[in-house]
Amino acid sequence: MSLNGKVAIVTGSGRGLGLAYAAELARLGAAVVVNDVDAQTAADAVASIETAGGRAVAVVAPVGPTETAKLLVAAAVENFGRLDILVTNAGVLRDTVLWKMSDDDFDTVIGVHLRGTFTTVREAVLHLREQSEGGRIICIGSPTGQRGNFGQTNYAAAKAGIVGMVRTWALELKRAGITANAVIPVAATAMTATVPYFAAAVEAEAAGEPMPAFFRHDLGFGTSDDVAGLVAYLASDAAAGVTGQAIGVGGDRIQLWSHPEPVVTGYREGGWTYEALEESFGDVFGAELQPVGERFPPLPEELQGASANA
Numbered sequence: 001m002s003l004n005g006k007v008a009i010v011t012g013s014g015r016g017l018g019l020a021y022a023a024e025l026a027r028l029g030a031a032v033v034v035n036d037v038d039a040q041t042a043a044d045a046v047a048s049i050e051t052a053g054g055r056a057v058a059v060v061a062p063v064g065p066t067e068t069a070k071l072l073v074a075a076a077v078e079n080f081g082r083l084d085i086l087v088t089n090a091g092v093l094r095d096t097v098l099w100k101m102s103d104d105d106f107d108t109v110i111g112v113h114l115r116g117t118f119t120t121v122r123e124a125v126l127h128l129r130e131q132s133e134g135g136r137i138i139c140i141g142s143p144t145g146q147r148g149n150f151g152q153t154n155y156a157a158a159k160a161g162i163v164g165m166v167r168t169w170a171l172e173l174k175r176a177g178i179t180a181n182a183v184i185p186v187a188a189t190a191m192t193a194t195v196p197y198f199a200a201a202v203e204a205e206a207a208g209e210p211m212p213a214f215f216r217h218d219l220g221f222g223t224s225d226d227v228a229g230l231v232a233y234l235a236s237d238a239a240a241g242v243t244g245q246a247i248g249v250g251g252d253r254i255q256l257w258s259h260p261e262p263v264v265t266g267y268r269e270g271g272w273t274y275e276a277l278e279e280s281f282g283d284v285f286g287a288e289l290q291p292v293g294e295r296f297p298p299l300p301e302e303l304q305g306a307s308a309n310a
């Protein structure tokens, strides 16, 4: 199998997307360090991977502090002898509008997502560089980090920051043969289950029925398993030439995101004074000002009932 002999760490992999990533990496032959803050969830995840014929151990510790990052790398090396793949997936939400967001709401989300990604990748890279056999860093972003989202100041900052770090790491780690990519997932999990817009899709999944094509195709919204294939691909030798990318996946859809590029460039000899901008800002940029936020199409009528009940 394509990941035979490889060792992976997946943070926040007790349930949801992280569990799907861990299970898929294990199915393809990797030994996996499962991590979560909840001991039972982590133990259940290890048991399900082992039942399916895979190899896994659990580290129950909160991602964020450097001590946890050290525990994760040590668990990979002590239990399985090496480290090849790190997936930074652990996450929490503390949604509210800016003017109601507390310092704690901000620090908690930044601490788990942004600091947690930084500390675990730094620790993994210290080991991978020493091991000198390349490696794979896969960091989980979000559409919110790419475009912004109402009520998610903290999460938007963390997820945009993660993609910013990935671009930097792709440059810094190239020489060591370590790739760094961001995956931008969308899937039905505990995190999205309460969003009314997705209610019909979440209900279909809970009932064991296929999700309506509107969600899978038009919105790129599906199950956690729909995202796991891309994570496993980026972890494999087949993706050795792929680094510094942000790739969105969900349902039946996959998308390569652009990195921010200037869309309009203007020049004025002597520079852009206030007066010059007052006169010509509209002419230079007028039609090209950029939209923000995700643009969701209206829900088809037959899918609206579930949303109203959610």
Ligand SMILES: NC(=O)c1ccc[n+]([C@@H]2O[C@H](COP(=O)([O-])OP(=O)(O)OC[C@H]3O[C@@H](n4cnc5c(N)ncnc54)[C@H](O)[C@@H]3O)[C@@H](O)[C@H]2O)c1
Pocket (backbone or CB within 6 Å): 011, 012, 013, 014, 015, 016, 017, 018, 035, 036, 037, 038, 041, 061, 062, 063, 064, 088, 089, 090, 091, 092, 112, 140, 141, 142, 143, 184, 185, 186, 187, 188, 189, 190, 191, 192
């Ligand atoms: N579900 C989606 O549509 C979606 C979209 C974009 C991004 N994401 C991202 O995907 C990742 C997984 O999300 P999910 O939807 O599976 O959520 P989830 O809530 O189902 O799972 C997150 C897991 O992380 C664990 N966790 C939380 N804090 C932790 C910490 N400090 N250390 C270790 N584990 C911790 C939780 O216990 C849980 O098991 C997150 O980074 C999330 O932001 C999800």
